[in-house]
Amino acid sequence: MANFLVWVVWVLAAFACIASALGVVSFRNPFFSALALIGNLASLAVLYLLLGGEFVAAGQVLVYGGAVMVMFLFVIAYLGDRTDEAPWAGGPSWQAVGTVLAAGAILAEVIVALALTTGGELTHEAQIARSFGSPASIGRLFLTDHLLAFEVTSIVLLVAAVGGVVLGAHARALEGDARA
Amino acid sequence: MHGPDVGWYLVLAALLFVTGALGVLVRRSPLIILLSVEIMLNGANLALIAFARRLGHEDGQVFAIAVMAIAASEVVVGLGLIVAMGRRHVELDVDKLRTLRG
């Protein structure tokens, strides 16, 4: 019974994930694309939970959905309505065809790689403890095995924040000149 | 509990990645392109988490958190650029920005 439920949840979440991804790519209005992305993030959080990554799922919803997507929506709102006419048009004639081919090729290769390397056998092998994916264990890893990654990531975030301020400041200075 | 094998998650991740790539290559608005890049990153994240479950230790999840942080930084910078472009009334169409033309 539990297994069946898990499967149902999985199928629903997977379906939502793919549908929202296609939506992001296809909508003309960027606002709708952003909303679709939020849906994508939510379904992904469900999938993470199924995989035992509670902290990551929470982080996904809070950070990605709560901060990044909000930023996106702010910018979209600021820039106004710029609907993209004919999303698949433009560019050289071989662009669309080439894209589909390349994407399809990559997909096929990934699946083939999976099949070949794992011999079709990818089960939940490891027995996991109850603390798998808990904040405690993640935090311990961050501060012991992956300390460098932790610190570098924080520096990158700092740099990005500074960059954002700088980019915004230039724009503001210009606008100040234009107005004066 | 059981549920689908890790392989299914990986296939799903591949699909996500390819869909994102499709968006990057086809759309002309930089905003949509940035969103598509997010899709690709999420696909990668899913693969990482799936492998973490498979192998039984959380290194994959740690990596996924780092990826999320990096994605956030990249979005900051990208959006800053787009806002700057918008303020200068540069048309937000990637095809029109072809100064690198040979």
Add this chain to the structure above:
Amino acid sequence: MSACAWICLVLPLASAAAITIGGTSLSRRTAGYISTITTFGSFVAAIAAFAVMLGESPGDRPHTTTSWTWLEAGRYHFGLTLLTDQLSVMMMLIVAGVGGLIVAYSLGYMDGEDEERRYFAYMSLFVFSMLLLVQSGNLLLLLAGWGMVGLSSYLLIGFHHDRPSAVAAAKKAFVMNAFGDATLALALFLLIQHTGRLDYAGVFASSPHGGAVANLIALGLLGGAVAKSAQIPLHTWLPDAMEGPTPVSALIHAATMVTAGVYLIARTHVLFENAWFVADLAAALGAATLLMAGLIALVQVDIKRVIAYSTMSQIGYMFVGAAAGAYPNGMFHLMTHAFFKALLFLAAGIAIHALTGEQDIRKMRGLGRTMPRTRLAFLVGSLALVGIPPFAGFFSKDSILAAVLDRGAFGAVLFACGIVGAFLTGVYTFRLFFTVFGETGDVNPHLHGDREGPPSMVWTVGVLAVLSVVGGFLQFAPVWTPLTTWLEPVARPFAEASSWQEALASAAAVAVGAAGIAIAYALYVARTIPVPRTLPVLQHKFYWDEAYDLLFYRPADLVARYLNRFFEQPVIVGSIGEVTQGFRVGAGEVSRVQNGLVRSYALALAAGVAVLAVVFLVSR
């Protein structure tokens, strides 16, 4: 001994190098002195070698000295070997001695020339090359010297390079000599193939006797000799070579280079004795040349060309002697000819110099009145050339004629040709003498004060005149034959005249020579016989030049033109345009990839990823 040989060889080379490197920092005079002193230095070294040799027994006289191995290829081994034996020391003395006199003469003749230094450098180069040729201990080094004398000849004939006729003459000489060089090289290839060596002793011991190969080898050697010595059929370059300065004509085209062919035959006489057909061919060519040249000389009006044809004719005599087997006689005539021919050229040079370059004998009449000493020198040379006793030519030429009588019927034919040639020699030589140095005429030469020429020119001519008088006393066959004895270990003759043959030959030759002089006197001085009309065939030098032009030059020119029009222009020149056009079009096509669209670049990235993934998958 070996030191003498090396010094003799290297001094002129050092002189040429010094003058070349010194360049304009040396004065023109200095360059001339360097050249003269080194050439006389070589002569002194040659005398030293000769003196040492005199004290040795005949068997010991050949000395070889090798400085280092030049070529080593598998089992073939060729060294930088010098051979000093009786034959080579004789040639060394002639080359260095007469060469020294002529270079000294050039001090006066070329004085004031703009490019005098270049002249003396080339002259030293020539002396070195000729000494290399005669001193070489193997055929390979001889070939090297052979080629270098050809080069020096080209450089010196074309010395006045602003004159197109001189340049053309130099090219003609070089091309014909190159043909001879090629046949000589082919002979050497055959020798290597059949004997594996090129040093004289080895080659003579193991070369084949008779048969096709021996004949081919001798034929190749003969080809080289014929080209270098201007015999039929490769003779047409010699008269044109008179475009060079007169001392060059004297040294290269009279005394030394053109006699290299005779030296070759004498040196490799064993190979010619193994191929009697080719030896007889050589003698026949010599006889034909001496007749033809004598006839042509009768009608030439350029003083140097008359002497040039005379040279051709006398070398014909030497060929007859050497090819018939009378090697000492041929070499003897080589020596005396060097003396009197150089004398004739240099005396003519004094006359030309005094008349500031006039060479047409019709415009040189009457120099006898104002230039008596030159006249005397020229007379001595002419008498020696015709072979009147006691001058040098009498002893040497007659000994050749006598020796061929020893060769049976073929020899009798050669003898007859030689006698007719002697008659012609008398006529054309004294035609020249009576016309230019006669009493009648109104020419006005520029004299140096009361001297007839600069001192360097006068004393060298004097020395040569003395040599032309006494040089013949070296050998008076069959009574007194030190030269034959000297050369015997190296070149044993197989045609030797008996005393009655000598007497007959001498008498006949002197008689016809004197008759020739008398005829010339009657034609040009006493005018008792009217001068006959010039035959066109003689005027055109038996049409050899025209024949060669038709046979070789025209077809080559046609082929070149044809190739140019149908291959070179469209294919090679045209293809340049095609290639550049192709590149331009290709680049244009390729540049379309750079369209500036970010999406296209991203697509390229994605496609690359796809390809790489396949590669990784496959390589597992």
